[in-house]
Amino acid sequence: xxxxxxxxxxxxxxxxxxxxxxxxxxxxxxxxxxxxxxxxxxxxxxxxxxxxxxxxxxxxxxxxxxxxxxxxxxxxxxxxxxxxxxxxxxxxxxxxxxxxxxxxxxxxxxxxxxxxxxxxxxxxxxxxxxxxxxxxxxxxxxxxxxxxxxxxxxxxxxxxxxxxxxxxxxxxxxxxxxxxxxxxxxxxxxxxxxxxxxxxxxxxxxxxxxxxxxxxxxxxxxxxxxxxxxxxxxxxxxxxxxxxxxxxxxxxxxxxxxxxxxxxxxxxxxxxxxxxxxxxxxxxxxxxxxxxxxxxxxxxxxxxxxxxxxxxxxxxxxxxxxxxxxxxxxxxxxxxxxxxxxxxxxxxxxxxxxxxxxxxxxxxxxxxxxxxxxxxx
Numbered sequence: 001x002x003x004x005x006x007x008x009x010x011x012x013x014x015x016x017x018x019x020x021x022x023x024x025x026x027x028x029x030x031x032x033x034x035x036x037x038x039x040x041x042x043x044x045x046x047x048x049x050x051x052x053x054x055x056x057x058x059x060x061x062x063x064x065x066x067x068x069x070x071x072x073x074x075x076x077x078x079x080x081x082x083x084x085x086x087x088x089x090x091x092x093x094x095x096x097x098x099x100x101x102x103x104x105x106x107x108x109x110x111x112x113x114x115x116x117x118x119x120x121x122x123x124x125x126x127x128x129x130x131x132x133x134x135x136x137x138x139x140x141x142x143x144x145x146x147x148x149x150x151x152x153x154x155x156x157x158x159x160x161x162x163x164x165x166x167x168x169x170x171x172x173x174x175x176x177x178x179x180x181x182x183x184x185x186x187x188x189x190x191x192x193x194x195x196x197x198x199x200x201x202x203x204x205x206x207x208x209x210x211x212x213x214x215x216x217x218x219x220x221x222x223x224x225x226x227x228x229x230x231x232x233x234x235x236x237x238x239x240x241x242x243x244x245x246x247x248x249x250x251x252x253x254x255x256x257x258x259x260x261x262x263x264x265x266x267x268x269x270x271x272x273x274x275x276x277x278x279x280x281x282x283x284x285x286x287x288x289x290x291x292x293x294x295x296x297x298x299x300x301x302x303x304x305x306x307x308x309x310x311x312x313x314x315x316x317x318x319x320x321x322x323x324x325x326x327x328x329x330x331x332x333x334x335x336x337x338x339x340x341x342x343x344x345x346x347x348x349x350x351x352x353x354x355x356x357x358x359x360x361x362x363x364x365x366x367x368x369x370x371x372x373x374x375x376x377x
Contacts, residue, residue, distance in 0.1 A: 077223075165190055178226075
């Protein structure tokens with residue numbers, strides 16, 4: 001997941017914009033430039049495995065160029081209405097070496113946030129984007145108590161209870177059309193993605209990220225759509241990732257799947273795409289079993305076929321249905337968007353939306369809900 005870039009920072013600094021309508025007057029910004037290699041040697045890179053330490057690693061890593069705190073979830077109201085949401089806070093650094101600054105407003109750390117709500121029952125998609133520097137307390141990340149915020153959009157620790165190295169989290173976001181207020185508690189242990197948390201995206205040294213997930217967080221709270229409130233419950237997914245460069249020059253983007261099945265199994269798979277559209281050998285995934293045990297999935301173990309497509313108002317075609325097979329686990333799934341248009345028309349255009357899942361795992365029928373992210377189209 002994810003895409004935060006110096007160009008975004010420059011747009012913000014030069015224009016003073018804080019809304020997506022002001023920022024996005026063109027066709028968006030190239031993902032390959034956003035996540036590509038950098039010649040700035042002041043930043044740290046993900047060269048080798050590291051030991052994760054909590055709660056410290058829930059906080060910021062300012063010596064890396066890019067970082068994000070990412071949440072998605074699927075929820076159902078008391079009267080049966082279904083919703084999806086995404087809330088992500090991104091951090092990007094202008095330099096890996098902090099400079100002495102005399103003004104409280106001055107900062108070398110810039111934050112951006114994306115927020116979406118999918119009203120599945122109403123076939124509506126709401127999204128918004130914000131930017132801010134972290135000077136003078138406008139945005140930031142802290143460890144104790146855990147908090148990540150961009151103005152009044154917040155991820156905050158709720159109380160002192162900690163489970164699986166993660167406190168209970170409250171997410172509060174409000175826009176003109178949509179608002180959420182959730183409590184999240186992890187139902188499964190932390191998942192270290194890739195090689196014990198080192199997720200290699202390419203062959204060049206340092207083209208990697210540090211990446212961990214919480215794949216099933218019990219979620220309860222309220223959603224408001226145009227002033228109407230719904231009490232909801234369901235499950236969320238949390239990703240934490242930081243890096244300095246991830247994509248190679250021949251990589252264009254990725255299709256990322258976070259699937260939560262009703263048999264208490266979760267699947268993550270991302271297929272990196274080359275410039276010619278073919279799958280890159282560094283594509284990979286993981287299965288999280290009912291008891292929290294995991295197994296890595298290589299690119300060769302997963303078959304992903306597009307079954308349908310959808311065209312945006314700008315004429316860009318996106319996949320809009322998939323058949324995902326993992327023969328080694330006897331898994332065969334059909335994945336479909338619950339709303340076809342879940343395109344974030346923001347500074348970097350990408351499709352990210354709620355999906356429904358049906359198929360088989362072993363000899364049993366399974367269903368589920370999840371999120372898919374499509375970048376670089």
